[in-house]
Amino acid sequence: MADSLRVGDEDPRGLTRGARVELTFDEVSIEAYAGESIAAALLAADVRAMRRTRRHEAPRGLFCGIGACHDCLVRVDGSAPVRACLTPVRDGMAVTTHVLGEGGPS
Amino acid sequence: MSDRRVPLVVLGAGPAGVAAARAAVEARVAVVLIDLGARLGGQYHRREPEAFATSAPGALHHGWARWSEDVTHLERSPRFTHVAGAGVWAIQHLADGGMRIATDREDLPSFETDALIIATGANERVVPFPGWDLPGVLTVGGAQALLKGQGMRPGHAVVISGAGPLLLPVAAALARVRTNIVALTDANDPRRWLSGSPRGIPLSKVREGASYLATLARHGVRLRPRTAAIAAHGDGRVEEVVLARLERDWTPIPGSERTVTADALATSHGFVPDIGVAVGLGCLLDAQDASAPAVVVDRSQATSVPGVWAAGEVTGIGGADVAVHEGRVAGLAAALMLGGDVDEDELERAIARRRADAPFLRTLAGVLTVGDGWTSWLTPDTTVCRCEEVTLATIDEAIERRGACDLRSVKLTTRCGMGHCQARICGPSVAALLTARTGQPPADAGALDRRPVLHPVPLGRL
Incomplete structure (x- = not known):
């Protein structure tokens, strides 16, 4: 797809992705590649909002991208929240929007 | 799980940490390098995941040849242990002068060490x-x-x-x-x-x-x-x-x-040194810029705390080349203290190379400035602390009407910096706002970097 956020042949490193995997985000199916972070897979699927804040229920998404800000918290298979930027995708994983106040941070 | 005692722990797998670890293992000192990333590199040399393949992995990296050489030497050494994917959430002093380091890797013990090199780099401002x-x-x-x-x-x-x-x-x-x-x-x-x-x-x-x-x-x-x-x-x-x-x-x-x-x-x-670990251990800070305090080190990268060295951006922003120079000094100096095989002339040469960076660092500090006028970009309802959703109006009220005059009192009055990121994102802005509103920098620079628990962890790990 010309419009994809995934870099193709233009990557000077000659990148080949891992095996195709499938996961869901809020019950919608998303395709990704082994090795990708949940945040990257969501971004490629045009999902920007990953959690909602406690006070104003404002949407938040990937911000620092390196595990410092915790704005990309999501739940995986009903777990305590994890940082989507640090957590790799797994085939069959069910990712859901995290609403703060429902369980503590991970 | 019982603790594992090691002579030297390096925190951070970027250019400084890897240069420090290499210098130490070459001096025949065993090193455990702990880092949050899955692979060596830190942010500067961040790699693609292992599940990806590349034909030219260095093509998007500056200084790849030198980096690869450091990594190759390090990974070949039997004295080197890389603890990957591990968030350090606590460090404490032990009665015998050592330190205990706890990570969020449930499969690993805590580490006890005689010496520590802090190479935690910087966060973005x-x-x-x-x-x-x-x-x-x-x-x-x-x-x-x-x-x-x-x-x-x-x-x-x-x-x-x-x-x-x-x-x-x-x-x-x-x-x-x-x-x-x-x-x-x-x-x-x-x-x-x-x-x-x-x-x-x-x-x-x-x-x-x-x-x-x-x-x-x-x-x-x-x-x-x-x-x-x-x-x-x-x-x-x-x-x-x-x-x-x-x-x-x-x-x-x-x-x-x-x-x-x-x-x-x-x-x-810009960047802000990631000083949380150093603050927790009681290392002296240089708070000349209250928005970006840095760890004070001597000529051999030793901090004010015995057995603790610091290298790279955590001692002040200088870039990857300076970080490598500092890492090498710290690695050699720590190895010398631990009885490693260090030629003191070699350490002096490494120190001289780092000292030669001084004019560049002075110039850099003058170039990498944040203009005071940014405060006029904000409206009263602009979020300053993202985690706790604290607005500029709330912070201004705390400063102007509720007598909050330093970082700690703004935090306690507004909840600024009490959320998940523990002030890593808003801390520099709060310090700058205090400086702008009161006409002087807060007296307690670095106070928002004091984190008994360095990263949120599940209660079961405590």
Whole structure:
């Protein structure tokens, strides 16, 4: 797809992705590649909002991208929240929007 | 799980940490290097995941040859242990003079060590503005992590805006992979240092900057100096970015605003040393810039705490070359203390090489500035602390009407810095706002970096 956020042949490193995997985000199916972070897979699927804040229920998404800000918290298979930027995708994983106040941070 | 005692622990797998570890193992000292990343590299040399394959892994990296050599030497050493994917959440002093380090890796014991090298690098400083909490706004380093670590662009139409040395390399790399860059703006004027006019900037750095500009020009991207993204708008995600021309102090020039359509805004305005570990251990800080305190070290990179050295950005922003020089000094100095095989002339040569960086560091500090005028980008309802959703109005009320005069009292009055990130993002802004409102920097610089628990962990780990 010309419009994809995934870099193709233009990557000077000659990148080949891992095996195709499938996961869901809020019950919608998303395709990704082994090795990708949940945040990257969501971004490629045009999902920007990953959690909602406690006070104003404002949407938040990937911000620092390196595990410092915790704005990309999501739940995986009903777990305590994890940082989507640090957590790799797994085939069959069910990712859901995290609403703060429902369980503590991970 | 019982603790494991090791002679030397290095925290951080970036250029400084890896140079330190290499120097120590070559002096026959066993090293455990602990890092959050899955692979060596830190942020600067962040790699693609192991599940990806590359034919030319260094193609998006500056200084790859030297880095690869360090990594090859290190990984070949039987004295080297890499603890990957491990967030350090606590460090405490032990009665015998050692330290205990706890990580969030449930399969590993805590580590006890006689000596510690802190090479935790820096976090990005992001100046707040209306809409900076919308999904689609990310840091410049976040955009770099997506590209280097995932082979991903941050959006279909991207604005890159901010200040500091990261803007140009990230913009150039995004241009190389044919990202649609709507605008590239620097709040300062990088032509000041790209021209090589300030004394102390090495020719190699000037050339590096010029090569990024040339790459950008080839892809039709023009850098707009003294311009900034001062607001982002959108319904649940970024749809528009407001750009404005700035005065020298970053005050927007009235009437210069223009709005561009974009689905991503990569923004940051410099770096802040990641001093949390050092603060927890009681290391002396240099708080000359209250928004970016750094760890004080002596000529051999020793901190004020016996058995603790620091190297790289955590001692002040200097870039990867300086970090490598400091890492080597710290690794040799720690190895010497631990009875390793260190030639003292070799240590002196390493120290001399680091001392030669001093003029560059002085110039850099003068170039990498954040203009005071950013405070006029904010409206009273602009979020300053993202985690606890604390607005500028709440902070101003605490300072002006409730007598909060230092970082700790602003935190306790407003909850600023009490959320998940523990002030890593808002801390520098709160310090700068206190300075602007009270006319003097807060007396307790670094107070928001005091974190008994360094990262949120599940209760079961405590």
